[in-house]
Amino acid sequence: MDRRKFLSYVGCGCCGIVINGCSTAPITDRKQFKIIPEAKLNAQAAQIYEKIKEKEKMSDDKKTLNEIKDIGKKMEDSISEYFLRSNLKDPTDNFKWEYILIEDKKVKNAWCMPGGKIAIYTGILDITKNTDGLAAVMGHEVAHAVAKHSVERASRGVLLNTSTQLIDIFTGGKLSQVNRVTGMNTVGLISQIGLMNPFSRTQESEADFLGMIFSSLSGYDIRETKKLWERMKASKKGKEVSEFMSTHPSSDTRIKNLSKWENEIIIEYPPLKLS
Numbered sequence: 001m002d003r004r005k006f007l008s009y010v011g012c013g014c015c016g017i018v019i020n021g022c023s024t025a026p027i028t029d030r031k032q033f034k035i036i037p038e039a040k041l042n043a044q045a046a047q048i049y050e051k052i053k054e055k056e057k058m059s060d061d062k063k064t065l066n067e068i069k070d071i072g073k074k075m076e077d078s079i080s081e082y083f084l085r086s087n088l089k090d091p092t093d094n095f096k097w098e099y100i101l102i103e104d105k106k107v108k109n110a111w112c113m114p115g116g117k118i119a120i121y122t123g124i125l126d127i128t129k130n131t132d133g134l135a136a137v138m139g140h141e142v143a144h145a146v147a148k149h150s151v152e153r154a155s156r157g158v159l160l161n162t163s164t165q166l167i168d169i170f171t172g173g174k175l176s177q178v179n180r181v182t183g184m185n186t187v188g189l190i191s192q193i194g195l196m197n198p199f200s201r202t203q204e205s206e207a208d209f210l211g212m213i214f215s216s217l218s219g220y221d222i223r224e225t226k227k228l229w230e231r232m233k234a235s236k237k238g239k240e241v242s243e244f245m246s247t248h249p250s251s252d253t254r255i256k257n258l259s260k261w262e263n264e265i266i267i268e269y270p271p272l273k274l275s
Contacts, residue, residue, distance in 0.1 A: 025147045026083070026091050027213065028206055036154045042094070042115035045150070049098065049117040059103040059122050068099050068120055071135050071218070075142055076116075078217040078272050085272075091146050092116065108235060112141035114150045127231050132215075132224035139211030139220075147210060149203045201249050208254060212265050219271035226258040 023032050059065065076097055083090040095116035107121040118141055120134075128134040144150070212222045233251035249257070 025206060026088070027210060028147075030202075030206060032148070032152045034148065034151045034155045036151050038114065038148060038151050039094070041151055041154060042096075045113035045115050045117055046096070049113055049119075052102075052119065053100060057103040059101040061101060061122070064122075064125065065099070065101045067131065067134065068101060068118075068138070071131070071138050071220075072097060072099050072118065072142075074218040075135075075139065075214050077274055078219075079142070079146060079214055081272050081274055082217055082269075091148065095145070108232070110137050110141050112145045114145060114148070116142075116145055118142070127235060128228060129231065130224065132221045133228045133231075135215045135218065135220035136211065136222065136225040136228045139213075139215035139218075140207045141211075142214055143207040143210035144203070146214070147203070147206060149207070153200070153203070204249055205254075205257060208249075208258060209261055212258065212261060213269045216265050216269045217272050222262060222265060226255050226262065229254045229258065 023034055024030060025032055076092065076095075079092055080090050097116040097118070099118045100120070102119055102121045104121045105123045105126075107123045108127055110118070110120045110124055112118045118138065120137070124137060125134070128137055208225075212225055215225070216222050229251050233255070236251070
């Protein structure tokens, strides 16, 4: 897949200004703005992860948990091997991978914290259906961590808050006055819809793209990925939030993009034979 093709599908999401905080995402080469230390976020994520393990009910489905760990290990090894063979720095070399399965049938979700801390909810297993579907979900979550999306989002949040405060000062408090008159954080809402939501959708599309690559490199059938999202769409029963108001692309957008990427990824990122 030509990197330019990916960027043309989802938007570049580049830094608006050129400063030392700019870097690029792995494989896609999308420009990123990062000023928050990754090590700091990873340490905080590890602490939160431990609290979640204490608070949430862990599933006693050892078979599924072992399957999750097996998929995770294949992806860990394949990702490291891919970057090694590409003569590129491995973005996961400081990760401490860990996997948990949370018992909650009502939650159709999964997530990955900075540093490789992954959680799967039992509710999403009704959507994944099979090993390739589960690998598709995990590939997407792993991609968020590999691409350092949390670092990027935290950095943008700091920049946005600082910029808003400076503008309020320079305009003599006019932004604060708007908030008082409307009775809501109007500026924050506009920023969220106009800046952070589209940026988050770019990250989600990038995670879809990279997730398919990582699944393919690990030997899983990525043709199951769009089927997974077709099942996810069906499970929402027409109650999907408008893409404009959401931090995620719509299911239709995802399915369309996944279909575009599928064949090229299969050809360009075949399963790696690990020694």
